[in-house]
Amino acid sequence: MSRIGRKLIPLSDQVTVEISRGSIFVEGPKGKLSLRLHPSMAVKLEDRELHCVRPSDNKLHRSLHGLTRTLIANMVEGVTKGFEKKLEMIGVGYRGSVQGRNLVLMLGYSHPLVLPLPDGINVIVESQNLVTISGADKQQVGEVAAKIRSLRPPEPYKGKGVKYTGERIRRKAGKTGA
Structure with a gap:
């Protein structure tokens, strides 16, 4: 399993996240960002932490797992610190x-x-x-x-x-x- 994909993304109190049909919206003090997710990737919000989930272990899903997590982590960091x-x-x-x-x-x-x-x-x-x-x-x-x-x-x-x-x-x- 992807080491980067498994890491949780902690959210500060300043950040609001909305997950809807294949997209994720992140809003914070520095701005708003959105990302269209790959249809096979899922993101879950649990206890002010985001968790990326992949459906299987095939090569495409493994490569998308870490990428999706990194893109979302960059969005969260961007709207808080810039x-x-x-x-x-x-x-x-x-x-x-x-x-x-x-x-x-x-x-x-x-x-x-x-x-x-x-x-x-x-x-x-x-x-x-x-x-x-x-x-x-x-x-x-x-x-x-x-x-x-x-x-x-x-x-x-x-x-x-x-x-x-x-x-x-x-x-x-x-x-x-x-």
Whole structure:
């Protein structure tokens, strides 16, 4: 049996969970999230703990068991604590700013890059070159961070570009002059 799938998901007093026909809705102080469950997976609420149940031991059900439990645990954590990713912009003139629901980035191109922010995502530009993305949905936070990073990924020679805070860039030696 799946070790991760067997673990119970504890719920705090701030979280409300509603389970209805193939879907689960989680609501907390940071927002609301929902997930459509696979038809063969079941989720039970017992004593402020969620428990994922699989019908059999075949390979599909085993793989879905841990996945379902992890997705629900991420939803519960997201509506209570939230998730965040930090990005650094390294380069001369690289900076960002928030204008309404848009993130405006200057990344060395001839024009500013304007990214509309999806609902549920908050972006804070701490210093001109440090961006914090936060929200309740772990997948959406990661997706927005990856989209911003893909606009100018860090290059290996000078290290210029957008990188996650704490990410190590493998540096290469440039050409040697003769």
